[in-house]
Amino acid sequence: MAVGIPEYRLPRDVIAREYRQIQDLGVEIRLNPTVGPGGDCTLDDLFATGYGAVCLAVGAHKSHDLRISGESLPGVIQGVELLKVISLTQQVGEPESQATLKRLLRKGPKTKAIVLGGGNTAMDVSRSLRRLGLKDVRIYYRRTRAEMPALPEEIEGAEQEGVAVEYLVAPVRILGSATTGVTGLECVRMKLGEPDSSGRR
Secondary structure, X not given: OOOOOOOOOOOHHHHHHHHHHHHHOOOOOOOOOOEOOXXXXXXXXXXXXXXXXXXXXXXOOOOOOOOOEOXXXXXXXXXXXXXXXXXXXXXXXXXXXXXXXXXXXXXXXXXXXXXEOOOHHHHHHHHHHHHOOOOEEEEEEOOOHHHOOOOHHHHHHHHHOOOEEEEOEEEEXXXXXXXXXXXXXXXXXXXXXXXXXXXXX
């Protein structure tokens, strides 16, 4: 929660208060263990030490690839990964995250950013970039606002904060090279078809 959800949506003091309450109940918290074959312990090890039940709630994030050319160019990053980089930079000043953020935002506030997608992660990324001082942040979404899976208040918040949203736009390929990084984005205009399995056109 401290690296996947931006601080403006979930203040870090709220998280700290919650985990302190859990600790006050007598729960021991061990950070960064690896559980599984070759890790710090296996599930069998945990049962052997007397635990009667194990709940796996790892909260792992998985981003979706676009499956378009140019996706691996310098300057392209998955939304969840960018939120993690921003959070680690702001919270603990982690050097690797700071270097990644500097490399991605190489023009500082003059960096132009396009966020692809219409979910809450897209809103979180765009609003986080605006908070970092970027002036030109745009969301491209392949459907219309009515089909956007993001919460309506998140969309409105992004627009109020100066994020431009363009609808019925889908990426075809990302332009650039390993040397230059991203230099452009080729898109195609869309139009709504029949509803898909999610009920959205």
